[in-house]
Amino acid sequence: MAVYAIGDIQGCVVPLEEMLDILRFEPRRDQLWLTGDLVNRGRHSLETLRLVTRLGDSVVAVLGNHDLHLLAVAAGVRESRPGDTLEPILRAPDRHELLDWLRRRPLAYWDKRPELGRKSLMVHAGIYPGWRKKDVARRAAEIESLLRGEHGDGDYRRFLHRMYGRGPLRWDAPMERWQRATFITNAFTRMRYCTRHGDLDFDHTGPPGSQPQGLVPWFEHPERKCRNWRIVFGHWSALNFIRSGHVVGLDSGCIWGRALTAIRLDGERAGKYWQVRCGKC
Numbered sequence: 204m205a206v207y208a209i210g211d212i213q214g215c216v217v218p219l220e221e222m223l224d225i226l227r228f229e230p231r232r233d234q235l236w237l238t239g240d241l242v243n244r245g246r247h248s249l250e251t252l253r254l255v256t257r258l259g260d261s262v263v264a265v266l267g268n269h270d271l272h273l274l275a276v277a278a279g280v281r282e283s284r285p286g287d288t289l290e291p292i293l294r295a296p297d298r299h300e301l302l303d304w305l306r307r308r309p310l311a312y313w314d315k316r317p318e319l320g321r322k323s324l325m326v327h328a329g330i331y332p333g334w335r336k337k338d339v340a341r342r343a344a345e346i347e348s349l350l351r352g353e354h355g356d357g358d359y360r361r362f363l364h365r366m367y368g369r370g371p372l373r374w375d376a377p378m379e380r381w382q383r384a385t386f387i388t389n390a391f392t393r394m395r396y397c398t399r400h401g402d403l404d405f406d407h408t409g410p411p412g413s414q415p416q417g418l419v420p421w422f423e424h425p426e427r428k429c430r431n432w433r434i435v436f437g438h439w440s441a442l443n444f445i446r447s448g449h450v451v452g453l454d455s456g457c458i459w460g461r462a463l464t465a466i467r468l469d470g471e472r473a474g475k476y477w478q479v480r481c482g483k484c
Contacts (some may be wrong), residue, residue, distance in 0.1 A: 206319065206469040208236035210453030213269060213435040214245025214288055215484035216254060218463040222479045230261035236312070236468070238437030239267025239327035239392070241305075242289065244458045245484035248273075249291040252301045266308045266350075267438060268367075274350070277302050286300050306350045308466040310391045311343040313432070318469045321433045321449065327437040331390040332424035333374060333401055336432065342387045349384065352409040367393070372402040377453075395439050410441045424451045435468070435470040444446060444476065457481040 207226055212219050228235060234253045241255060241264060242248035273289050275281035277298070283289060288363055293297060313336070320439070330339055348354065349362040356456070365381050366388045374386060389403055396404040396418040407414045421427070422434070430449065437454040444464045445452040455478065457463040462478040 204319075205233045205467060205472075206236065206467075207233065207360055207465050208238065208325065208435050208451070208453060209465045210238050210455055210463065211240040211267065211440070211457065212237070212242075212245070212251055212463065213240050213458040213484070214242050214248035214251050214461065215457045216247040216250040216458055218479045218481045218484070219254065222465050222477065225477055225479065228261075233261060235262050236325050236435065237262060237264040238325060238435065238453050239265045240269040240437060240454075241267070241302045242273050242292065243269035243287055246288055247484070249295055249301075252292065252305070253297070256301065256304050259369055263312050263325070264308050265312055265325055265327050266305070266310055266392065270305055270308070271363070271366060271388070273391060274302065274306055275366070278360055278363050280360050280364040291407040306352075309343060310346050310388075311339050313340075316469075319433075320469065320473055322436060323433045323468060324429065325373075325393045325435040327436060328365070328394045329390070329421040329436055330427070330429050330434060330440065331374060331394065331401075331426055332397060332421055334390075335428040339429070343391065344381065346384060346387055351397050369405060372404075374401065391397070392438070394421050397424055399425065401426065408439070408441055410443075413441075422447065444472075444478070458484055460484075 222451050238385055241251055267332055276283055311326045315322050352359050361380045371382050371386050396407050396414055404418050411420050435451045440451045440454045440456040444455045453464050455464040457460045462480055464478050466476040467473055
């Protein structure tokens with residue numbers, strides 16, 4: 204068995220197929236971790252979803268902001284944006300099966316198996332600096348229950364309508380229900396920089412060193428918890444592929460014509476990585 208993680212695909216199915224061939228990925232034997240943003244911007248979002256779902260239980264995928272956007276558009280609570288490439292999914296005969304599969308993906312996934320060598324935690328964007336592992340599990344579960352319809356279809360649609368916003372910017376446990384949902388979703392799927400006081404910043408997306416004074420990458424925040432976990436994430440294409448301490452960033456900008464990155468997480472070859480050059484997706 205081998206455990207691989209791959210960064211944001213965003214509908215670039217051809218590089219994904221090439222990567223699986225390079226890895227000699229065998230679904231009956233191996234496991235594939237995907238950091239979210241399976242769809243959108245690339246021309247083959249439908250084909251990407253179909254390929255990933257065909258791989259069955261060998262795939263562990265967390266939800267990214269583009270995946271959530273697809274669910275919101277499909278539910279009729281948000282409009283498509285210029286540059287979206289979601290229409291083939293929305294018109295597909297297997298649309299309902301694909302969307303149902305997607306809405307049942309987690310926001311966070313963790314694994315303590317000894318063969319990984321280190322306790323590992325995967326999210327799309329990051330872990331809010333003040334949250335410990337138990338906080339991550341509880342906060343993710345709040346959103347996952349809404350997405351899976353455990354509170355009824357009305358709350359599912361209400362969540363998709365209100366899931367993104369520019370506030371609240373700082374975590375405060377007494378927040379009302381929908382403020383909590385917005386903050387949690389932003390932290391797991393949109394976060395890059397924070398202030399030293401823990402406010403989220405949504406204005407700056409460049410690599411570390413390009414941000415104004417007072418902002419720090421979430422994984423360099425002095426108050427960051429979960430330091431004994433290896434955190435695997437995507438979302439931040441300006442970082443390219445990084446390994447910094449126990450943090451592994453895998454969004455290397457495939458959709459922007461750069462590369463799709465995979466890394467081995469287990470065994471003697473842990474840390475070995477592969478990249479497939481991406482053309483126009």
